[in-house]
Amino acid sequence: MSCCHPCQLLHIGLMHYLVLAAALFGIGLYGALVRRNAITVLMSIELMLNAANINLVAFSRYLVPDQGPLGQVFVVFTITVAAAEAAVGLAIVLAIYRLNRSVKLDQINLMKW
């Protein structure tokens, strides 16, 4: 197991960033599965998107040296889509709150049979 060598742990490489992104994604996954409030679920989705962005930037720095900051360009697009998602998602949450006075996800069962 070369990964547990202290020298490997102290020299920061691609592996460290990937593990950090995996931890952030896992926490966001837990939050999206567990929370009852729709706004907190949106926050957890933002956490997962940030983890994906860390992966993109790290791969761009470590794996494609001849392409320039290609991954960072992708991150710009991802942040754009995430901002649009947050705006529309929160507008939907406000509309749902106006409809039935609650944003608890287990009480939003209008389309369930």
Next chain:
Amino acid sequence: MKNLTEFLPAIWFYLFAVITVGSALCVVGLKNIVHCAIYLAATFLGVAAVYLLLHAEFIAVVQVLIYVGAVTVLILFAIMLSQKYSGMEIVQHNSQSIPAFFLAAAFIIGMAAVVSRTWVHAAKPMADVQGSAQSIGYMLMQPYVIPFEIASLLLLAALIGAIIIAKKDIE
């Protein structure tokens, strides 16, 4: 002290990683939703610091501007507008906590195991690109100009859509 300067990047990385992961845990674990939003801003700042460690200065600034400046404020506004008992501690978790915890833990451990066993720890960083903002601007304007324009169209559609959805009464 040769040793200390040698380990300085590792110290910075672990500091910012602990800040990021700790405040992310607070986001999914706390009972007061306003505190969750504040810790979400802390998480975004930690991620911006990680971008700085990766020599992505432009992305770090964009992260602070958009996520910390805009998305967190948007979320705080939505919390203020949609909570009957805003700022109170209420039970926020559903009954799926334990299976979801094991699923997330299995995901993290599995990803860490896979990542640490493959070739990625042998990857060397590329030479530091001077002026990442300049080259990002060039790439957005030359080879990726059509996705750039489509992104602006997406933002316009999201703007109009959010206004229409959140409007009070539509005749």
